[in-house]
Amino acid sequence: MNEDIVDAAKNHFSSNYFEARQKFRDFVRESAVGEAAAYPSPAHGPRGEELSTDVAWFGDRRAAKVAIMVSATHGVEGYCGSAAQVDWLAGRGYERLKSDEAVLLIHAINPYGFAWDRRVTQEGCDLNRNFVDFDAPLPQNEDYDLLAESLVPSELEGPSFDAAEASLAKFRTAHGELAFRKARTSGQYRHPTGIFFGGFAPTVARQTLERVVSDYGIESRRRVLVIDYHTGLGPYGYGELQCEQASGILGYQRARDIFGSSVTSPDLGTSSAVALHGTQDDYWQRLLGDRHVYVCLEYGTYAPEAARPLLRADHWLYAFRQREIDTDLGYEIRRCVKQHFYPDNADWKEMVLYRSRQVHRQMIEGLRL
Incomplete structure (x- = not known):
């Protein structure tokens, strides 16, 4: 049973990366059925703290159908994705899985950006532009x-x-x-x-995602659904389900079959985002082709300008x-970035969780199509 939305909005969001990580770990441990692992990062937090990407697996390790939830691709946007993941854990969403279904939670794929309230990785890269093939000519801009x-x-x-x-x-x-x-x-x-900036080579965060995917044998699964949480585009508090250009119209149609007519696509001009190079979906498309469905669950905050x-x-x-960086000026810049991508307001948090619960339900139902 899901917690009342008002209480959940108060309890499942966090004030910093370290609180978010602890909440995630606590709920995974309390589930008694989640298989937890941590992938340490070579980066450190603002006070030299150790950072990590934490993962949890629910369901049969041999399941043919897997849903994956990824938070903090864009670091500071992780407050939203972490809360959505914690809310799913608190609601014991794993109890609704059937024998051939599993869920993989990837918490803070970019822990540096989350801990420092930056969108970029420790290399200064936008992770959602870093999944290009670096052995091929790079996109020109x-x-x-x-x-x-x-x-x-x-x-x-x-x-x-x-x-x-x-x-x-x-x-x-x-x-x-x-x-x-x-x-x-x-x-x-x-x-x-x-x-x-998409980088000159794969970032540590990209390599971590590739390790997680390999460790859990995702490339061999028959059906994989991916939700990648983001904030910053679209109307305040609304969760837009964006497809990326990598999957094309067929990927968009697969997403629509699961999530309905609110799904958007840059190919159709319906997305609040422009077509991007090197998105995470470039990776999933190369790895899984038509065996996957990827959506970016993008929550609006304030005007992009x-x-x-x-x-x-x-x-x-x-x-x-x-x-x-460690002066009042640096602290103020980080505070302003955080405030933009994480509105610390009750109404916004409640809207995030209402939508994420709907999408999570659709995700599990989509494994059964």
Whole structure:
């Protein structure tokens, strides 16, 4: 039986990564049926703490059908995904599994970003742009190249900052908002201190996901459903089920068969996100093809334009002001990023859990189609 939504919203969200990890571990242990494991990270927390990605398996290890829930792909967005996972555990969702079904929970796949309230990994990469094939030519983003120094300028005030903002405004006027969003967010592979940087090689977080998948034999399963929790796009509190371009229209149709008509797709222009390079679904598509269904459960927070100066400040801090990371300035930048991607408000938390419970029910029912 699920806990009352108001109480659940109070109890299942956390104030930091370490509290979230402990809640996850406690509920897995209390289940008495979950098989727990931890994958230590070489990164450390703000006070030198040890970090880890924690996983839990529920059901028969030989199950042909597996549902996977992944939190904190984008670090600071992990508050939402962690709470959804903890809520599923608290509601004893594992008791509804049949003999040939299993659930794999992956808590904080990017523990560095979660602990530091950043969207990026310890390498400064956007993990959801890092799943490209690095043995093949990397995607090109010439418009980002053109705007790189303006998107993350060396100063956040004064003449050079004003010139950067003027350059961005000129591009937006000439090419439109959609072109600007694509240039800024679709992914880039040349500017390591820039935003939405996909990396020069697989990140530690990507390698951790690949290890987990290998350790649990996911590639051999007959049916795999993946929910990847995110925040920051769409209407406040609404959980949009986004497909990614990697699975194409057939992947979108498979998702619709399970989750209904609220599923969106960048191929159809219905998603609040633009088409992206190197998403997690690129990995699942390569690994499983039509045996998988991937959805990004994206919860809206505040206007995307409000995030632009926050992410700019975060990347500016680590690119140009590393000595100030542990000063009041650094703390304030992290606080603002966290506040944007994790609205610490009762209404938002309740909306998150209402939607996640619906999606979790659909997920389990979808294993049986």
